Amino acid sequence: MTGEPKCQRPNRLASAGSRYLRQHSCDPVDWRPWGVEAFETARRLDKPLFVSVGYSSCHWCHVMQRESFSDPMVADVLNRVFVMVKVDREERPDVDSMLMRYCALASGSCGWPLNVVLTPDGKPFYVATYIPKESLVALAISLERLWRERRAEVLEVAERASAMLDQYKLALAPGRIPKPGDLLERAVSTLEGAYDPAYGGFGRGMKFPIHQALLLHARASLTGDSRALSMLTGTLDHMLFSGVYDLVEGGLHRYSITRDWRLPHYEKMLYDQAWIIQVLTEAYIASGDRVYLDFALSTLEFAKSWLWTGRGFASSVDADTSEGEGAYYTFTLEEAEAYGGLPPEAIGLFNLSREGNVFDEATGARTGRNLLHVGERLERAAEKLGLTPDRAWEVLWEARKVLINVRGGRERPRVDGKVLTDWNGMMLHALAHLYWATRDPQVLEPARALWRLVEERMDGDRISHACYGNAECVEGMLPDYAYPAAALTALYTVTGESEALETARSLVKDMIDLLWSPGGGYFRLSPPGPHNPDTPADVEDTAYPGAYGTAVHALLLVHRATGWMRAREAALRALRRVAARLEQDPVAHASLALATLNTAPLAVEVFAQGAGEGFRGEVLERVYNPYLVLHISPRPEDLRRLVEYAASMPPVEGGRPTFYICHGGVCCEPLKDKWSALDVVARLSKKLG
Known part of the structure; x- marks a missing residue:
């Protein structure tokens, strides 16, 4: 049903x-x-x-x-x-x-x-x-x-x-917080042992995108780790050109039951779209390969087309219709040929056949149905068939037009219109970084709408997890505070809108007040209440990041952006509480490992006093650092209002711009030359320590 x-x-x-x-x-x-x-x-x-x-x-x-x-x-x-x-x-x-x-x-x-x-x-x-x-x-x-x-x-x-x-x-295993550089190195080395060189991804069975592991590779790649970049691009090249990614309308299916990413379970979840946009954006920055950015934008277009409700993104698209699981997405050659225009090269390029390239999950028999499945980077498959890369992309676009017509005559999978605060926070975070990479105002438009959604759902010191048309709301939980807080801090860096940072600080304050368990020394997932489980938030990652690591990330990011010491103290207490488990297995705790990078030298704060907004554009153009916080203000008093320790920075002399760069809890001597400041930020953004 x-x-x-x-x-x-x-x-x-x-x-x-x-x-x-x-x-x-x-x-x-x-x-x-x-x-x-x-x-x-x-x-x-x-x-x-x-x-x-x-x-x-x-x-x-x-x-x-x-x-x-x-x-x-x-x-x-x-x-x-x-x-x-x-x-x-x-x-x-x-x-x-x-x-x-x-x-x-x-x-x-x-x-x-x-x-x-x-x-x-x-x-x-x-x-x-x-x-x-x-x-x-x-x-x-x-x-x-x-x-x-x-x-x-x-x-x-x-x-x-x-x-x-x-x-x-x-059993949260307290200990000393591992050094970020050591942690990332150990995580990438561990994942290297599980990497599948034949098809990308990790393991030899069914394949999940494992976004947090891919983000670990992306962060290592941004610092120049060629081994991590090879595993990242190897996974994406197989995943994006196989059945688990919908090459017709865009969007990532939840996972593949086959090692080669060919046979997906067809539901499309908002959180998968948000995280793959983030991964693809960082893969583009690390590799310079425009294809990854194009897929990030294609995924956003799918989300806007299928999931946008006018106020936020809906949670998911069904795997099933009344015709069965995946019936909307698969097709027979006869169906495609009936519409005309399917290029003859599509047969070999996408492994299509009359018997079908989709197999029955239970019996392994061919079903007569097909998906667009290349199995490797499109250009490499084209070369084997004697096609130029340009012709291969033309074949894909021509096949898409035909198959969109085929789908147009079918029952569409239903959309669950539930708008979840935490999942929309994930998307807001992804959009802030996608905007950084593209500077495209059309990316910023839905991001600002999601910011409005967050503010609408805040009521005093509480936020709602979901609200329905009958005005019924579900009480907010840890990720409903943490994801929007981290996302709004990132939005502040790329836009300079101080209200976003003020909202982020308010969210983490409420998160500490409501969800930190002083007696237990951990973050709860939900506030105290009748039959609300009194257990710690997930420390390990599952289908999406563990909420515990998400909270730590938000706290550290907001502290660095505002100087609010209570956020830092809470983050370090929370990190120490699980540090031994994190050090023992950073892959299972990838979101915590990523959060810990907020303590590395690449966690940079830039204060530009007396500089115009043009400097923001120059920073964003030259540097991509997901742990960068950027403050630009023509007036020192505006900075001091937002950031507690900005009061120690002398005002601009004679109207000349001054640049303070801080990292690792230390601020360098002020710089008067913006090019020198840009060089320092770029150098620090590639340093793990």
């Missing part, structure tokens, strides 16, 4: 703000949303809770709904045995994180749909992902008997699971 259901007897989810919950509103299952009422009902009825977590663009979530949750016989059993709870993992990432952490501890094989059985007081004792119908019924009957006849054993398992989750708080 991918559309909005219509039924005569909807369940409790019919009025939910979340589209994913509403998709289950016609199930005969007696679903409840996560919350106080569900737990009170479980205690009153003395039943376990069956909590099923998914999201609207998840293919296997739809399969389980079709097979099991829509079946009245299955629903009768589930309703008898459990209090049934449905969770949208995008709406409640805190609940998803807690249950996923239990899944990792209990089974190690995790994904969505995620199904966890809890005691009425919220302690988990059973976990599974996708469960076939017959197995689900058998499981429910078995757990009913266990709950009734062997309750003590069940509660003992639940207590052990709860204790394991509690131990996670105590």
Whole structure:
């Protein structure tokens, strides 16, 4: 089921703000949303809770709904045995994180749909992902008997699971913060051992983009590491020209189930688009290869075309239509030929055939359907076929026109219109850096709109995670403060709009006040509240960066931009709390490793007193440094208002511009010549230390 259901007897989810919950509103299952009422009902009825977590663009979530949750016989059993709870993992990432952490501890094989059985007081004792119908019924009957006849054993398992989750708080492994240069070197060396030279990416099985690992390579590449640049471009060249990237309309599918990036799971997530734009931008800067910038802009065009709501970007595009998973994206040769204009060279260039280049996931049989799949850089494939590079790109554009017409006659995948603050913060951050690389006002336009979205969602010391048309809002969580704060600091550097920096400082202040746990010494993912999990934010990266590293990055960036010492102190406390784990495995904690680079010499602050805005353009033109903060003001009092330690900088003498450059907590002697200042900034921006 991918559309909005219509039924005569909807369940409790019919009025939910979340589209994913509403998709289950016609199930005969007696679903409840996560919350106080569900737990009170479980205690009153003395039943376990069956909590099923998914999201609207998840293919296997739809399969389980079709097979099991829509079946009245299955629903009768589930309703008898459990209090049934449905969770949208995008709406409640805190609940998803807690249950996923239990899944990792209990089974190690995790994904969505995620199904966890809890005691009425919220302690988990059973976990599974996708469960076939017959197995689900058998499981429910078995757990009913266990709950009734062997309750003590069940509660003992639940207590052990709860204790394991509690131990996670105590296992954050404090230590000394590693040196940024050593950390990046160790991360790149570790990833080199996992790098797949045949197809790019890491590992030899299914391939995820692993954006944070790619960003580590990009940051190392920016400092001149040719080994990191080779792995970065090798991965992108395979990924962008294979099925996992949509060469017809742009945008990155979530992952590939094959090593060669050929066969994707077709959902398109906003966070994937945001991070690949950032990675591609930095790959372009590091390599000088315009193709990466073109793909970054193409990804943005996809996001604007499919996901833009007028106020922010929607969260995802479904993998499925009523014709099946991926049916919108794949095509037969007969369909393409019926429209005419498919260049004959496309057959060899994109590995097309009548039998199809898309395989059935279960059987491996050819399906008769195709995707545009090159498998390597387009120019290299063209050379093997005797085509010039220019002709190869012409063939791609001609094939795109044909296939857009083919898609135009089909049912479009549905879009989950939920506008999430944290994911839009990711996109805002990517757009600020894309603007740095392009200086294109059309890139800045949606960035400013996202800034307005953030400010609209701020209410006093709180921010909302998501808001719906019925004015219902979901309370903000750690990434809803951290991502916009980091993004607005980057926006300030490229535009000079001081209000963006003031908003960023306000966000990190609220983040510390609401989400730092002084007793536990860690950042919570969600604020204290009934049935809000009291567990640390994720330190490891998963499908997207660990929230803990995101918070540290925002704190360090805002401190460097404003001089606000409380932000620095909180960041260093948080870093020390996990430093041993970070040093032991920087790849699993890549977002933390990236945040730590804010303490390296390449973390540069530039104060230009008495200089005009033209100097900003000259800096952005000559230097790309994602850890640079740039202050330009004709009046020293404006700088002192924004930045606490700017008060120690003497005012401009006789109206002559003065340039202060600070890094590593030290400010150099003021420079009077802008070219000297530019040279120093460029040199420091390539230094790790």
